[in-house]
Amino acid sequence: MSAGVKFRQALAEEKPLQVIGTICAYHALMAKRAGYKAIYLSGGGVAAGSLGMPDLGISNLDDVLTDIRRITDVCELPLLVDVDTGFGASAFNVARTTRSLVKFGAAAMHIEDQAGAKRCGHRPGKEIVSRQEMCDRIKAAVDARTDPAFVIMARTDALASEGIDRAMERAKAYVEAGADMIFPEAITELGMYRRFAQAVKVPILANITEFGQSPLFTVAELASAEVGLVLYPLTGFRAMNKAALKAYETVRKTGTQKSLLPEMQTREELYDIIGYHAYEKKLDELFARERS
Numbered sequence: 001m002s003a004g005v006k007f008r009q010a011l012a013e014e015k016p017l018q019v020i021g022t023i024c025a026y027h028a029l030m031a032k033r034a035g036y037k038a039i040y041l042s043g044g045g046v047a048a049g050s051l052g053m054p055d056l057g058i059s060n061l062d063d064v065l066t067d068i069r070r071i072t073d074v075c076e077l078p079l080l081v082d083v084d085t086g087f088g089a090s091a092f093n094v095a096r097t098t099r100s101l102v103k104f105g106a107a108a109m110h111i112e113d114q115a116g117a118k119r120c121g122h123r124p125g126k127e128i129v130s131r132q133e134m135c136d137r138i139k140a141a142v143d144a145r146t147d148p149a150f151v152i153m154a155r156t157d158a159l160a161s162e163g164i165d166r167a168m169e170r171a172k173a174y175v176e177a178g179a180d181m182i183f184p185e186a187i188t189e190l191g192m193y194r195r196f197a198q199a200v201k202v203p204i205l206a207n208i209t210e211f212g213q214s215p216l217f218t219v220a221e222l223a224s225a226e227v228g229l230v231l232y233p234l235t236g237f238r239a240m241n242k243a244a245l246k247a248y249e250t251v252r253k254t255g256t257q258k259s260l261l262p263e264m265q266t267r268e269e270l271y272d273i274i275g276y277h278a279y280e281k282k283l284d285e286l287f288a289r290e291r292s
Contacts, residue, residue: 003107004149007078010037011203016223019080019205021233023049023240024067028075029273031236036077038107041067042233043082044120049237057118061087061097065104072105080108080153080231084118085129086137094137095144098152108151110183110205111137113158113170121185122212126157131170135177142178153205154179159186168199175200181228186213193225203228210238 001009011017014037022028022039031039044055046064053059064081071079081101086094094111101109112118113134115127128134134154141152154174158167171182183205184196197204206227208216222230243263251257257264271277 002147002149003072003078003105004102004147004151006076007038007080007107007151008149010078011228013037016206016219016227017229018219019229019231021045021231021236022071022075023234023237025070025074026273027236027240028071028077028079032075032077033273038080038229039071039075039077040080040231040233041071041082041106042237043084045234045237046082055118055120057084059084061100065100068101068104068106078107079105080110080151081106082233083109083111085114086111086141091136091140094140098141098144098150099146102145102147102150106150108153108181109141110153110155110181111141112155112183112185113137113174121155121157121207122209122214124160126160128156128158128161131173134170135173138174138177138179151180152178153181153183155183155185157185159184159188159192164192164195168196171196171200175202181205183207183231188213188215190215190217190221190225193222193227197226197228205229205231207231207233209233210235 017038018036019038019040020031020036021042022031023045028039043059046067047053047055047059050063050067051059068079068081083097087097113128115129119126138152138154156167156170158170167184171184174182181203182196182200185207187193187206193204193206204227206222208214208230219230247260250260
């Protein structure tokens with residue numbers, strides 16, 4: 001079963017499908033342990049987490065592929081990937097991005113209608129390309145996918161600058177161009193999701209990111225608005241960062257980590273997630289054969 005098929009199957013089995021952001025391979029394993037059916041690699045997460053840079057179109061395809069490969073090498077959950085505007089100015093770039101994601105084991109991607117010098121979807125000053133240019137991006141992706149089940153999701157950032165009616169017109173055009181799903185970014189009211197869902201007749205993704213433009217709607221609320229997928233792109237990352245900063249400051253200030261121990265994952269808990277003892281057992285067996 002291909003990764004794309006797994007993603008579509010998860011969407012059919014869980015309504016709406018919760019998709020949790022995993023900043024690295026270890027977080028992907030933890031998400032699997034927690035019971036998620038699909039995971040996500042955020043472009044902003046790659047930029048901040050892997051490069052220590054802002055989400056302003058600085059990261060490139062190779063940066064993203066490195067993190068994809070690390071995740072898909074150890075975790076079979078279907079992975080949705082943020083590819084920004086496609087990592088290049090032409091249809092050839094979008095096609096290369098799509099083929100590469102399939103090759104590296106991703107299940108789905110979302111591509112947006114911002115200009116190449118993109119911004120975080122919840123920041124002001126976003127510039128969007130013409131409807132036709134975005135449709136060309138989608139067509140290039142659809143034509144390039146080597147797995148027909150690989151999901152091409154179109155994100156529109158048009159709400160902020162063009163309003164909901166124009167944004168829905170764009171979404172419908174993107175579906176006609178071949179998009180399998182729609183990601184309307186920075187939605188501010190629950191009813192807007194329902195309007196998009198009823199307009200495009202394909203699954204709608206709700207990006208429930210913290211500290212952004214969208215309220216933190218619950219799964220039940222989003223289900224009532226006909227949302228198909230609920231995305232939490234950086235929830236784990238933000239929690240991890242806060243905890244790590246506290247740890248760094250505490251050790252620097254007090255000269256010991258003793259007070260932090262109750263908040264830490266233990267060695268055995270870490271080993272359990274990665275299957276450490278199974279690896280060690282194989283190593284012991286190898287050494288035993290060499291000695292015999």
